[in-house]
Amino acid sequence: MPGAELRLIRRRIRSVQSTMKITRAMELIAASRIVRAQQRVGSGQPYAAKMREVVGNLSRASGTTSHPLLAARPLETAGIMVVAGDRGLAGAYNTNVIRLAEARLQEHTAAGVACRLYVVGKRALTYLRYRGYHIECSFLGVTDSPTFGQAREIGRRLMADYEAGAVDGLEAFSTRYRSGLTQEAAALQLLPLAPPEAAETSAVTYSYEPAAPVLLAGLLPGYVEGAVFGLLLEASASEHAARRRAMKAATENAEELTRVLTRRANQARQAEITTEISEIVGGAEALTRG
Numbered sequence: 001m002p003g004a005e006l007r008l009i010r011r012r013i014r015s016v017q018s019t020m021k022i023t024r025a026m027e028l029i030a031a032s033r034i035v036r037a038q039q040r041v042g043s044g045q046p047y048a049a050k051m052r053e054v055v056g057n058l059s060r061a062s063g064t065t066s067h068p069l070l071a072a073r074p075l076e077t078a079g080i081m082v083v084a085g086d087r088g089l090a091g092a093y094n095t096n097v098i099r100l101a102e103a104r105l106q107e108h109t110a111a112g113v114a115c116r117l118y119v120v121g122k123r124a125l126t127y128l129r130y131r132g133y134h135i136e137c138s139f140l141g142v143t144d145s146p147t148f149g150q151a152r153e154i155g156r157r158l159m160a161d162y163e164a165g166a167v168d169g170l171e172a173f174s175t176r177y178r179s180g181l182t183q184e185a186a187a188l189q190l191l192p193l194a195p196p197e198a199a200e201t202s203a204v205t206y207s208y209e210p211a212a213p214v215l216l217a218g219l220l221p222g223y224v225e226g227a228v229f230g231l232l233l234e235a236s237a238s239e240h241a242a243r244r245r246a247m248k249a250a251t252e253n254a255e256e257l258t259r260v261l262t263r264r265a266n267q268a269r270q271a272e273i274t275t276e277i278s279e280i281v282g283g284a285e286a287l288t289r290g
Contacts, residue, residue: 006268013261020254027247030240037237041177048230055223058216068163069220072192077114079167080105083174083231084124085143085239093242094123096185101173116167143236151229159224162191174231175238183238190227193220
């Protein structure tokens, strides 16, 4: 019946409009947060660059790799850290980094290398646990607005397991923030640490007090924590950028669907009016003949 169809279409229009309000609000929230996230990524880069320079100079001056974080071992147990989001509705942001990490897990399994998983973000935790992977440690509620304290907690756990021999190498899978439109899922070798190449650091010669090996041993934990913090900052900015794009696309789709449904509602209303007119005319003709 035209009347029933019209009611169903109008009900669906109201539902789509309600959804559109939610997606538009989420788009605005993500847009407001991404500005702050971009600033944090930019402000953290000078610290990371200077830390690489200092560690590079110290490693060359000390001429030793006796520190546990620099000692490379045969890979028997691989540590895999996956940095994803705690929430969905961000397009392919979570899927891309999880698939990249899972591919590496399968490579290690095929090579007979045991794996220990360290997961940041609820989405990665849920997926990997559902797939039957054992999660060694998880950190939730971090990626939305990460702090250095959270990065220090994660870094200390990773370094403790590496120094204790629980893992022989640790690789982090996260999303690198290139711009508001470009984010790339990528892998980073965290442990053992590879001192920066000479081309990446300045050629200035320093005098150290205390000795360079002592300073290097004190700075390496901070170097790891800074690297983890950088990963979290870029992941946060990437998540907000991806969510903004996804919610913008959802809002545009809802607007288009509303236009289509409105057109169908108008057609159904026209059919209903035509039916009513036909009934009136038919009734009038019947009365006239009578």
